[in-house]
Amino acid sequence: MSFHNDSSSIASQRICFYGAGSMAEAIARGILSQELVPSKQISMINRSNKERQQELHLLYGVQTAMQGKTNEQYLQEADIIFLAMKPKDAVSALRELKPLLRPSQLIISVIAGLSIVGIQKLLGSDMAIVRTMPNTSSTIGLGVTGISYSDSVTEQQRFMTEMMFDSTGIYVVIEESMQDAITSITGSGPAYIYYMMEIMMKGAQKAGFTSEQAEQLVTQTVLGAATMVQQTKEQPAALRRKVSSPNGTTQAAIETMSAHGLEGALLAGIERCAERAAEIGRSIEEDI
Template identity: 35%
Template sequence: MNQTAVIGAGVMGETLLSGLVRAGRRVDTLLVGEKRPERAAELEERYGVSVVDNVEAATKADTLALVVKPQDMADVLAEIAPALRAGQLVVSLAAGITTSFIESRVPEGVAVVRVMPNTPALVDEGMSAISAGTHCDDVHLTEAEALMASVGKVVRVPEKQQDAVTAISGSGPAYVFFMVESMIEAGVHLGLPRTTAHELVVQTLVGSAAMLKETGEHPTVLREQVTSPAGTTAAALRELEVHKVRAAFLAALEAARDRSVALGSS
């Protein structure tokens, strides 16, 4: 019976754990690595899983999901490496950490998959991109896909694209929230009550996202359907172009990509 361990019981770690439980994983096949007694007790009561220390999790599990901060990855690997063995699968959810970084710190033959998730996983609408390491085969990738599919959609990408993925979907929710925040503030400036502006903007976002997903139309087509000649939308879009919003997005995503590269190299 395949045992899966989640090491790192923060927000994303618990999100993955709860997604696996909702997806039908038996709790007796799930382990959680957590050192804090009060947090361990909370997770055991909430999900009925076994909470152990990281070394025990690494010893017992066939698949380990490392849901830790990039700056903590080296210490966690140093702790669990003596307990790892060839044939195990390590799935890393740490931004910027390469498969080669992990492979150089674990025994030969341990399969490594790199994942870039995002926070909509909290509502089972996550977007995860996965990449295979040196010793990873299709069986390992399929298992990693199954893990992340419990909290949203999954795509496979070459690892060289992971920094771009981080910039687009990993950090992407923050850009959307920033836009929503800005539109709500604009609504208040234009005289709407804040609660009304909030409801208008959020539902407009939800509806627009649904149109993109369900129609399959290119966003340019959908934008043009809203934009009447010399109308209100055209006037607004002209201002966005004057203020170089497209260029700002490109610069912002390049900065996020570069930061992901820096995290990996450090």
């Protein structure tokens, strides 16, 4: 193992995940798979689900309330605290968290819709706060995360944040005003692709393939298409033109989809997603 344990390095940090759902697990798994921090320095806490605590300890060697310290102790000792609770529990949980904190701690939120100002109101304006929007593909190390920083975050804290999110896929540092937009592209984006895959699988079954064949054919087609864009560095439009011979089958399909409004439907969906993210954000702010 390659931990460089001087006080300025990430390897010396104690990390506490407040919330132990799939996103917290994905980030912890990334940190551990890249050997950024030893497992004994990572704690994961939830309200009372003992089976989940036991499962996480056995899978990753992380500390939970079953290993002898209280949730409060883990939170007080941590250098970095991930806020990974459900949005509906966030406001009350953060109010309870405030008295346990000290100004040197780094707070990283993965709570959709909760603004930096909102977190500062709940925890104190001097805290270093990072707002992030990871997507579900982070659970297999192919995620995309949008990261926004409060003014109090130090260079070293930025560096550590980016190392951690690099371990779950790729990240992009954005102005906080772009968080709703990134939600509409990468946050919800995997579901748009799944929806298209569902429809393509229906088409395959309609054409006579079994459901197993349909799934295999469509999954490999989508994987191949994304990988082609990634590896050839060509624009999707250019790759599409290469597949579309004049008056050929692909051109016929694309023209028909276009005539049925595919582009308009997708763009309208993306726009509505960003609007909805803003609405959810406003309703959380009202609770504060």
